[in-house]
Amino acid sequence: MRVSREQEIALEETKNCTLEKAIEMGLSKDEFELICKKLKRTPNFVETGIFSAMYSEHCSYKSTKKWLKTLPTSGKQVIQGPGENAGVIDVGDDNAIVFKIESHNHPSFIEPYQGAATGVGGILRDIFTMGARPIALMNVLRFGEENNFLTKHLLNGVVKGIGGYGNCIGIPTIGGETYFHKSYNKNILVNAMAVGLAKKNKIFYSAASGVGNPVIYVGAKTGKDGIHGATMASAEFSDDTQEKKPTVQVGDPFTGKLLLEACLELMETDSILSIQDMGAAGLTSSSVEMASKGKLGIHIDLDKIPLRENNMSGYEIMLSESQERMLMILKQGSEKKAERIFEKWDLDFSIIGKITDTEKITLLKNNKVICNLPLNLLVEDAPEYHRDYKLTSNKNQLSSKEVAIDKSIKDILYKILGHVNFCSKKWIYEQYDSSVMGDTILTSNDSDASVVKIHGTEKNHFKGKGLAISTDCTSRYVKNNPEEGTSLAVVEAARNLVCSGATPMAVTNNLNFGNPEKSEIMGQIVGSILGIKKSCEFFNTPVVSGNVSLYNETNGKSIMPAPIIGMVGIINDIEKVINLHAKSKRSILVLGQNENKIDGWLGCSFYQEVIHDKCDGKIPSLNLEKEKKLMDFLLSINSLGLIDGAHDVSDGGLLPCLIEMLLKKKLGINVILPKFFDDLKNEDFYKLHGWCFGEDQSRILISTEDKQKVIELAKENEIEIFHLGQTNSSGEILLGKLDRFSIKKCYHIYANKLPKIMI
């Protein structure tokens, strides 16, 4: 008798799995042996695949769980913290904001367009699964050196992929950041953040409920793409990475759009009990997590899954990461109503199983049980590692004298403005639709944070509330001091929000690191989490969602650590929103600095990176109390209508940040230097460099029409303040009597760098 291909597969995958196969799938020897012991039998091939996906770093957070638990996750504003598809906060008026950031690093290196596109698609599904309409997208990108032969190809592909998905589905991409460094040459980072708006009492969760309720599969068909993607993303790269192309998923933003509309339409009815998107580890993690959270069991008939091709094995179906799919538990009796909606949107709809009380996952194929596993073994009993870690911090404080080089201020400034990590990112952002939906107020090119109107909050003459979003991480700080550097990343995110007129509310984070089995990398991770904890507790901005991406290493070399902070804040009146562009005939003031300051912190600065191509030394110190006072002051003078532009002093220091404020309107300014510089001796040149380019924290540049009033209020509130000068329309920038240059030249250098690379 001839055995059909299907029977062959079925026979093969119900055989006991061998240790070699298990290791190939990503499990360790210890993990596999523990599974056999707890299961009291050897799992078959399909079951082992499910274990390996659930035990992957991506799904189980096995290296970081212990530390992530220490983060602050609650607060008055929190409706849902970590553990769901996304975090949810209360923003008043019965509105809730749903947001999360997620990485798609490994796939984007292998196949930049699809990797980035599905990164966007995946994070959007996380948002609308919760019942929210996505309203904004942000992204944080890290690439290798500008002259690395892959960088141009990867940047082009990633930008096209992000735009390809976001533009098509019609959600504005309104900001983010892009950074280049050699440590990312063979391991780029693509982190996408999405924000959605929901009604507070209409949030959907993933925990299954009700024994006997139907399990529904909706969306696109399941194909052989992305199989075992979560495991791939949890391993290091080597030189044969390109062979992993089949593990990358393929995105279809059009189907994504249909799924979004169909799900939101069904959510208007009263049919859905719980819902979860099929993201990493596809049907495996979604079904296991839903049932496990509901403390129930799940039974699925794999022959009911809509397939894109014939002859898919149970293993392939369970581990496929085909995009644009959702799993739902419906109320019994509402199947027809739901089916009609999905039919209208031309999407597959299939009843694939039911909720049981067994606390097990059972899978049927060709009427044969091919998997029968207790859920607790897959979830609660998943390994949790207490990895060794070594906390480090660079205590070697470099003076500006050690860092500065004897060149004119103008020369250094031009180098900074024309550096790929400072220059205009217009080549990137013009490829993203930032104005679709009509609610975009400011993108991150016009303000330190990106701002959208919270749709529907306008009333009569009140123009509405705004939502501000910022993403930040200065990796060179984190590398030299994981705890303080990450604490600073949170502070900078908060400061950026404040500079747009917003009050910080909550955080999502994406922890991108190397191999956690190395104690120094684990030390970076632990330090970073401690840093987030410190700042988030201080600012009352709890962490409500996040993602961990480890093993960002190639041939044993780790990336620069990148614990990305995504923070959201509220602007109570959008007419009070602040952009970063100065107007003509305004006073520019620095808050957080006085006339006695005649030097600055150049250790581990952008200056050091640009001039010396390295970043080391003690990072700038930070006083949280002082920072908070500064932020409160800025918000208070903004509410009095005293400022019309604000920009925080960060990468590059005072002078480059001042130039950024003048670029759009091509303004000039006569910078008033502290008296000390009136007769500057040659050997003291480094002090001027420190003053111009130092990265001392807790400083904000503002543009105001009422200098006297602001100075008066600052003195009252014990805020240091320094008048930098008056803007004018001459386009000439005078640095006291020491240097002069034109804003046009600055603009030219700033604007042309990236297009030149991308030609």
Added chain:
Amino acid sequence: MRAGVIVFPGSNCDRDVIIALKTISNFKPKILWHKETEIPNLDLVVVPGGFSFGDYLRCGAIAAKSPIINSLKDHASRGGSVLGICNGFQILIETKLLPGTLITNKNLNFVCKDISLITQKTRPSPFTNGLTPGDKVNFPIAHNDGNYFCDDELTKKLHNEGQIAFKYSPNDNPNGSVDNIAGVLSENGRILGMMPHPERAIENFHSSQDGKLFFNGLIKHLLG
């Protein structure tokens, strides 16, 4: 005023244009699903922007075969007004309600930015009612395939017949369009297709409010 907005699978500016029309006219437009076969008696039908059917095959090509298109043609032949924005313009070209073609942007990139348009002297049209020839209006653009192309003969005809509604500034043509053409009218002046998005230039927080001028003139004419 009776207006309707067609929604195709993949339309994504339908909501924006509905809000813009409602904000300005106080009338809520009717939503017309693409599978409908009859368009009721309306003054204006808007074909909104987006990626109808994912822009697969060719931008607008699949939407042009949707059931509603026949009744859109009927509406047009009755003298009804039709406005196609961005993907809507592409669809109107695919349905042959407007002449010429739209190809991929010259630099092969999607481009999103604010752009300055010069209003042209046109034949009588509800769409240029509120605007003065030579005036500049600022609207955002956001498209990958907005490069208007036609042969010399058609360009000449469009000029002579006053069928060009908007042009990009000669020094800021974002997509390589022939003769800087950004918006085209039908022979009777009642159908306009344009790549820029007037519905994104309404609110005070938008970078321009010229969309108000555009829609106000249009609505005034239709209510006239």
